[in-house]
Amino acid sequence: MVETDSDEIWVRQAKAGDLSAFEALVSRHEGRVYSLAQRMLRQEQDAEDVVQQTFLSALEHLAGFREESSFATWLARIATHAALKIIRRRQSRDATATVSLEQNTEPQPGYDTIPHPEYIADWRQSPHKLLEQKELRQTIEGALETLDEKHRLVFLLRDVEGLSVRDTAQTLGLSEANVKVRLLRARLQLREKLTTAFGDPARRLVGGHTHEAGAAAVS
């Protein structure tokens, strides 16, 4: 990808002391880092703090960035840790919070309680067409906001930032089995909400059955 290529070049130039290369990196990645922070924290001021901390930390540790991952991934990790610090601070401040981030609250391993898909239909438009329509942003981001924090964070790290299951587990202090269950629930819950919004009613299928007749026909 062209973007990754020029990231590498800019990183090299910035390491060599080129401020304009560093500024180019910041300009390219600031929106993505800010979006991640907003999605994790749902609070503008905290999200701004995370963005500032992330780039100050990147500036400070640039020489130590060994380029084993992409620059974007490296930034996402720094931002995630900064955001988690805020989330933990909120939790300890909130006396009514009885469930911490790490607490194992899933019925383990718990696949028997996975919600069954209700609204099953092809979407009326492709994801990229949907993203072009600014007025849909509230629907899309709103669906994410309705997830519990424990589901939302796993989805953001694993599916949006592309961390492995193991890295997601390590970052959040969870077991890998727990990450997998939370991820499945997050994906299914989001699918349900988005399909209700974007599914084509004319092509809605009947769900909730085992469909063994269909499966048997080909086996």
Next chain:
Amino acid sequence: MKCEELLAMLNEYVDGTVDPAICQDFERHLAGCNPCQVVVDNIRHTITLYKDGQPYELPAEFRRRLHTTLRQRWLETHAS
């Protein structure tokens, strides 16, 4: 394979980490089950929607402050 079993392995399938032996069962079920096909497709679209979207833009005033702060810090740390 039943729809419920497929559902339980959805993560592995979407992530491409299903055991090859089970993967065949999975594919066979999918080929004959339209609702499961659509659910898998919906989930892939769901992930794309969030992965490729960059919904929030930095407030202009904050962006100005951020870049000023970074430039100052850069000059301090690269002074020598």
